[in-house]
Amino acid sequence: MKIWNTGPFDNEEAQEVLEDLREGHLDPAELLPDIGQRHIEEDQGALIIALAHLAAGNQPAEGAAVDVEKLQTPAMKDKLRQCLEAVLIDGTVSALYARWQREGEKLHEWKSRSYVLLK
Template identity: 50%
Template sequence: MSQEQNAQDDIWGTGPFDNSEAKELLEDIASGVFDPVHLLPDRSQRHLNADEGQVIVALAALAAADDADLPEGIEPAAVSGLREPAHRERLRQSLEAVLADASVSGLYERWQLSDGQLLEWKAQSWVDLS
C-alpha cells in the first residue's frame, strides 16, 4: 500500500470516534471479537502513543455514554465492563494522561501540532468518568 493510500485511509477528526483506531475499535466491539476492558493501558505506563490515546478517548466516550447514545451497532452489554468502578477509574486516569500534555501523550502532541484544533479536540475528548 502506498503512503498516499495510507494517508487517505487515515481518518482524523476531533470527535472521539473520528479516527481510524476508534473506527476499528467500534467494529471489533460490535462484532463481539473481544472485551474492550483488555485495551486499558497498564497503570505503570509512562507515555501513551497516539494510537493508544485514540483508543483511550474512544473507550472513555463509550464508558460515559448513556445506553441510548452508544454508537450504532454497540450494545450496552458490550461495554458494561468499562463502566465497572475500578475500570472506570483506570480509564479516567488514562484519559487525564492523554489530555494532559505532550510529555505523556503522543496524541496530545499530534493535536498540538495541528492548525489550532487542540482545544476543540480536548473539549470533544473529555468526558466525566467520576
C-alpha cells in the same frame, strides 16, 4: 493513524475498536495501558478516548450500538479516567496530544471533545 475530525470516534483506531467490540472479539480491559505508563502512543490514546466515551454512555452516531457493560464497572471507569487524564495532559506523555498540538488551533477543540466525565 487516519484522523478525520476531533470527535472521540472520528479516527481509524476508534472505528476498529468499535467494530471489534460489536463483534465481541476483545476484552476492553486488555487494551488499556498500565497506570503510570510514561508514554502513550497515538493509536492507544485514540482507543482510550473512544472507550472512555463509551463508558460514559456516549455511542457513535453511526453504526450499531456497542455493549458497554464491561466498561461501566467502577474499576474500569477508574482506570479509564486515569488513562484519559494521561492522554489529555500534554505532549510529553501523549503522542496524540503532541499530534494535535502540532495542528495548532484544533488542539483545544480536540481536548474539549475528547474529555468526558466518568462518575
